[in-house]
Amino acid sequence: MKKIQIRKTETIRLTSAAQPLYAGECAV
Amino acid sequence: MPTVDPTVLERPVKLHHLTFLDEGEEMTVGRPDIDAYVHLPRDGAELLKRLADGDTPEQAAAWYAEAYGETVDMSDFLETLEELEFLADDDTEVTTAEPVRWQRLGAALFSRWGLAAVTLIVVAAGIVLTQRPDLIPHYSHAFYTPSLIVVMLTLFLGQFPFLFLHEGAHALAGRKLGLKSRLRVSRRFYFIVFETSMDGLVSVPRGKRYVPILAGVISDLTATALLIIVAASTGGLIAGVSMALALGTAMRILWQCYFFLRTDLYYLTVTVLGCKNLHATSRDLLLRRLRRLFGRPVGEPISATETDRRAARWYSWLLLLGYAVMIFSLGYVVVPSLVFVVGEVVDRIIEQAPLPLLLDSVVVAVLIVGQFVVAGLLGLRERRLNRTVSSQPKAGSR
Structure with missing residues (x-):
């Protein structure tokens, strides 16, 4: 008995990152 | 059964x-x-x-x-x-997709004329930079004022309009093709990201996927070019703020190179290669290699196309390298930064520093520590959602 193989598609998430702020940027 | x-x-x-x-x-x-x-x-x-x-x-x-x-x-x-919810109940109406909004705006912006205008702006900025190489985005552009708290607030608050512009461009390019999309805040590793879900992109021919995938970077490039042109044609504070924002936008374009975090560049790569789910196939291959290395039982590989398997052989090593670099940066930059900032604030409280200096440190600490706390909370939410989903019966690889 042949089973039909089904695969879900990859989720597509198009992103842009909020800029990490570091202590390097900072004694006024 | x-x-x-x-x-x-x-x-x-x-x-x-x-x-x-x-x-x-x-x-x-x-x-x-x-x-x-x-x-x-x-x-x-x-x-x-x-x-x-x-x-x-x-x-x-x-x-x-x-x-x-x-x-x-x-x-x-x-x-x-x-x-998969493809079957309709006899007594419910068969649903068809409603037409998406903003389709005409998307079609106009991403028409040949729209893309020609964008190219013109980027070329104009390129010409400006040949005359004014001092306007090539550089880290020193962030420090347009001696007040570092203003620098941080500019970089932090100034990024949001451009983040929305980036995601809006993805959405509108998708709308041109009649695709639905949804905007939400999520995270990649310790980065907070804005993301546009557009699963319907797989339903259009491969050649039509490139513009929606690249639309975000196109908007970033256009914004950077316009900010450089503004800086070149003005001066003083306006030029300073423009270049600080241009630097932030240029950094976000570079962030797209972290393709192992499934950035836009990752989706571009898999589309060019004709892969279906390179990330999952590569992760699976990597995990099975690790299990074999530690003498643990190795399960069956997940269902994947031959193209995915071929690409996963080399991509899985890049994935490992990417994760290693990120973990290194976590220990080398992120954690020391957090410790430094918290230490500074505590020191100033103990030393009873003047109020402006103390306020300054607290704002900086909230900005720096806050972003990682938010990323952590988003990670916890993701885990909770995954647990909820995995406890429900699911369709999938068969």
């Missing part, structure tokens, strides 16, 4: 409106109204088409046996269609 009522096989099934995209050895089939898509082998897609055209499951199975010389497990196939 199949539990389908045998009489079901004798009457036609009602299907929601489905789209079929021929991709050679496989077909991508889906329900655009709920953005649910699957890859089916060609014989499975043809079988589904027979059902959609009104064949009873029995008739479709008889057709399959004649066409392919094999008996298909029809009950199992129907169960899967049920799990």
